[in-house]
Amino acid sequence: MRKEKRRIIRGKVYVLGDNIDTDQIIPAQYLNLVPTIPEEYSKLGSYALSGLPDTHAPFIAPGASASPYTIIVAGRNFGCGSSREHAPVALGAAGVEAVVAESYARIFFRNAVSTGEVFPCESAERLCEIFTTGMDAEIDLDAGRIVEEHSASSFALKPLGAVRPVIEAGGLFEYARAAGMIGGKGSVAIPxxxxxxxxxxxxxxxxxxxxxxxxxxxxxxxxxxxxxxxxxxxxxxxxxxxxxxxxxxxxxxxxxxxxxxxxxxxxxxxxxxxxxxxxxxxxxxxxxxxxxxxxxxxxxxxxxxxxxxxxxxxxxxxxxxxxxxxxxxxxxxxxxxxxxxxxxxxxxxxxxxxxxxxxxxxxxxxxxxxxxxxxxxxxxxxxxxxxxxxxxxxxxxxxxxxxxxxxxxxxxxxxxxxxxxxxxxxxxxxxxxxxxxxxxxxxxxxxxxxxxxxxx
Ligand SMILES: Nc1ncnc2c1ncn2[C@@H]1O[C@H](COP(=O)(O)OP(=O)(O)OP(=O)(O)O)[C@@H](O)[C@H]1O
Ligand SMILES: [Mg+2]
Known part of the structure; x- marks a missing residue:
């Protein structure tokens, strides 16, 4: 689903550890929700991160479709487990604009880019031990950094490089179309x-x-x-x-x-x-x-x-x-x-x-x-x-x-x-x-x- 992307992403941080898998991001029972249907897209958002153990702070208030958190800060191997496009879609639908992790499961990274739902930023530092849930932060994609607003501490992010314009366009399909790689007509190759x-x-x-x-x-x-x-x-x-x-x-x-x-x-x-x-x-x-x-x-x-x-x-x-x-x-x-x-x-x-x-x-x-x-x-x-x-x-x-x-x-x-x-x-x-x-x-x-x- 297309959203306007900004170069500055500002909002509250939700902190997670290592190896957050796609089942925690969106449990399998919600995979029959179809993101192209607006009501189902927002329902997906309401179930984002609902597979986390109860020890975590609630990511979304019960009954709400959007989360108060805009940025997820996590450790290593974010988005591991089975490949599902629904994972970045659920996060995007909940209002998350960027994830900042030490590393990603490749397939999650790819799905984040192809759906254009969230920016998968990488940091060299272990930010999940520096940030705590509820802190305010600002990501400046151009400058390549995330700033914790209260203390004004700044941490470098690796450049997103070629994937950034794809996400900004709203995903691979939109990007390819905007770039004239595919026509406005459908992609069934035979005339x-x-x-x-x-x-x-x-x-x-x-x-x-x-x-x-x-x-x-x-x-x-x-x-x-x-x-x-x-x-x-x-x-x-x-x-x-x-x-x-x-x-x-x-x-x-x-x-x-x-x-x-x-x-x-x-x-x-x-x-x-x-x-x-x-x-x-x-x-x-x-x-x-x-x-x-x-x-x-x-x-x-x-x-x-x-x-x-x-x-x-x-x-x-x-x-x-x-x-x-x-x-x-x-x-x-x-x-x-x-x-x-x-x-x-x-x-x-x-x-x-x-x-x-x-x-x-x-x-x-x-x-x-x-x-x-x-x-x-x-x-x-x-x-x-x-x-x-x-x-x-x-x-x-x-x-x-x-x-x-x-x-x-x-x-x-x-x-x-x-x-x-x-x-x-x-x-x-x-x-x-x-x-x-x-x-x-x-x-x-x-x-x-x-x-x-x-x-x-
Ligand atoms: N014009 C008609 N006159 C009488 N009976 C009909 C007519 N059209 C369909 N039926 C009967 O109505 C029932 C439902 O029709 P059909 O199975 O074609 O609907 P459907 O939309 O495919 O149903 P489903 O949603 O369950 O797939 C069937 O028993 C069928 O034989
Ligand atoms: Mg039928």
Missing amino acids: RERRARIVALANQKGGVGKTTTAVNLAACLADAGRRVLLIDLDPQASATSGLGVAKEAGTSVYKALLGEVRMEDRIIPVPDRGLDMIPSEVDLAGAEVDVARSDRYLHRLRDALLPVLGSRDYDFVILDCPPSLGILTMNALATADALVIPVQCEYYALEGLSIMTQLVQQMRSSGTNPDLELEGILMTMYDARTNLAHQVVREVRKHLGRLVYKTVIPRSVRLSEAPSHGLPAGAYDRHSTGAKAYYRFGKEFMKRSRHARAKA
């Missing part, structure tokens, strides 16, 4: 017009028709001759069973996200459907924690998919997301070119939609995925017999205008029966109103995608 269009179906609300849409859209696109890869990103694995594919341990994207296997090797053909998929199974639930612990945790899916986009000729990659804004959905949004949000025609339809639209903005402005477009909103489970459904569609169109697809998916028993037969609606009963509606949606979707692609 977008020559690779698959990646479409995420997401809505943090459950049961709104994400999976039904993912399965039926994938099938319609395949029927129309498009080459499609459907990735089931939901541990519930509804898209997997909905296409008649067995849920088997070890077949999901999980290990590919962790870089342990190649994404290409996870792809299987869906019999009789003319499309490929990567299935899911319940183990994928573990990805929320394991991916969060890894570096580039938001870009794991994108990184793993790159070789697939390069080597296989897909027209569309469809991502079926779980009903939450956890790591899997965030990875989908960090990877996608387009987001399609299914919305159920019910009274509170608009509620929660703003969370999704804000998230798109956040993904774009933070540089996590500058290419992400909210491509459309699909109204689902429309019951023509009720006035309410009518009103809801009218209301959503009034607010969101042309973003809402013309096609509205009716509530249809056939659509809810088809998954238990392992079939898309078109294969189950192609004359049903549900199957016909998804067929129309497929056509409208392809048309809108073509326009979007031409504009990109």
Whole structure:
């Protein structure tokens, strides 16, 4: 998260000893918090240093999100233990601007620089035995020193050198962009017009028709001759069973996200459907924690998919997301070119939609995925017999205008029966109103995608 950096850092000091590890800085149970979401960023701050033993003075008052301490003074090997970007992020979110230690675990130093959250300053002297918690200090980065204000004692800091402008820019990504090393457009290396269009179906609300849409859209696109890869990103694995594919341990994207296997090797053909998929199974639930612990945790899916986009000729990659804004959905949004949000025609339809639209903005402005477009909103489970459904569609169109697809998916028993037969609606009963509606949606979707692609 970007902050304005100053050359003078002034504030209260919090003193720690040697070997402060990342578990003490941010305990593993908070790693599912996603720093690009503002509320979660500030929550991370509220848990900063909560893994310290109780013998330490509280770093943050209970219930507060910011700490009164701006500078951490520590001994040797600060930030050791498992690598996690969340560690400097939690400190930065709590209001810490600089750490002054005798030495750092390399990975913490690197994460501090790449996130741009805190200045990792080094001192040759053992300042943790000179300073005490609560003292006021001032760091002058230009002069390379820290001054204890009460006694005016001054101690030299090693120059930060080339990493300082990176931190001042707000981290590696911002620095690279400001320096013109990368364009404003996303970093998927293959030109977008020559690779698959990646479409995420997401809505943090459950049961709104994400999976039904993912399965039926994938099938319609395949029927129309498009080459499609459907990735089931939901541990519930509804898209997997909905296409008649067995849920088997070890077949999901999980290990590919962790870089342990190649994404290409996870792809299987869906019999009789003319499309490929990567299935899911319940183990994928573990990805929320394991991916969060890894570096580039938001870009794991994108990184793993790159070789697939390069080597296989897909027209569309469809991502079926779980009903939450956890790591899997965030990875989908960090990877996608387009987001399609299914919305159920019910009274509170608009509620929660703003969370999704804000998230798109956040993904774009933070540089996590500058290419992400909210491509459309699909109204689902429309019951023509009720006035309410009518009103809801009218209301959503009034607010969101042309973003809402013309096609509205009716509530249809056939659509809810088809998954238990392992079939898309078109294969189950192609004359049903549900199957016909998804067929129309497929056509409208392809048309809108073509326009979007031409504009990109
Ligand atoms: N248009 C429809 N008419 C009738 N039933 C539907 C329709 N669309 C979806 N359903 C049924 O509603 C339930 C929820 O749909 P679906 O699984 O597609 O939603 P989801 O958003 O993917 O849910 P989750 O958030 O749990 O992943 C399923 O049982 C599905 O078969
Ligand atoms: Mg689903």
